[in-house]
Amino acid sequence: MDRNSRIFVAGHRGLVGSAIVRHLRSEGFENLILRSRSETDLTSREAVETLFAQQQPEYVFLAAAKVGGILANSTYPADFIRDNLAIQLNVIDAAWRYGVKKLEFLGSSCIYPKSAPQPIKEEYLLTGPLEPTNEWYAIAKIAGIKLCQAYRAQYGLNAISLMPTNLYGPGDNFDLQNSHVLPALIRKFHNAQVESQSEVVIWGTGRPKREFLHADDLASAAVFLMRHYNEAEIINVGTGEDITIAELAHLVSQVVGFEGALTFDTAKPDGTPRKLLDVSRLHALGWHHKIALSDGIRSTHDWYLQNTETATVSVS
Secondary structure (H helix, E strand, O other), X not given: OOOOOOEEEEOOOOHHHHHHHHHHHHOOOOOEEOOOOOOOOOXXXXXXXXXXXXXXXXXXXXXXXXXXXXXHHHHOHHHHHHHHHHHHXXXXXXXXXOOOOEEEEEOOHHHOOOOOOOOEOHHHOOOOOOOHHHHHHHHHHHHHHHHHHHHHHHHOOOEEEEEEOEEEOOOOOOOOOOOOHHHXXXXXXXXXXXXXXXXXXXXXXXXXXXXXXXXXHHHHHHHHHHHHOOOOOOEEEOOOOOEEHHHHHHHXXXXXXXXXXXXXXXXXXXXXXXXXXXXXXXXXXXXXOOOOHHXXXXXXXXXXXXXXXXXXXXXX
């Protein structure tokens, strides 16, 4: 992949895709193929066919996906599995048929079993039941992994699959009905601060532990692995460090400046008790994250303050 390569970043307006675009441009890649959902609906085989026929991409970052938190996954299970399956099949199949040199599929750590040993190694995939609160999305992502492996085995498509941990950063979705935990906490504490509320209610017990990776760190890893990784096996991307939801809530409250009480609604689901990735394979290749969680939360909060009118809308 050189500076003149034709590179399609699918989902360039989302959290992951926009970070990949920023990173590529910072390294001098300008021949980028970028299409919004309104311009090219990736769930449409015809639309994807037209894009690949016209643009002939050489490299593909498949970061487009329908994403959301526990509430969204529970409310729209059919949408999550249908739309993600369609996007993945259309793009991966077109990549093979139009001779793409390499495709990188962005999965998710939610593919692993709910009770997987910690930290989670890549080989734990499909060794136990999934977390019920996001199984529809997880099954779609597992299908994406298997599509990449199948097209590699049968057709020789150089397709690799990255499994990022929980992500956050500029361009995240802060809609309280559909967002993930960290942007939801930033918005909750921001609203509480602005409205002088005395407390903020957090879903669950606060005991589950989560790992968080800044989107710009993921973008760095994505470009690094596009250049240096060519195996069929999935590879984890994370920090190798985790934090309880309660600790995270206190950290966000400090960054935002909220001084009220934190209350945990134990009637709400916790989700997976712990989800820490084993990133030893990635570290062995020479890549490590650079953005500390506290610094990342601060910069994400700053971005939210500058984009409050649009930050509640999810795009891809």
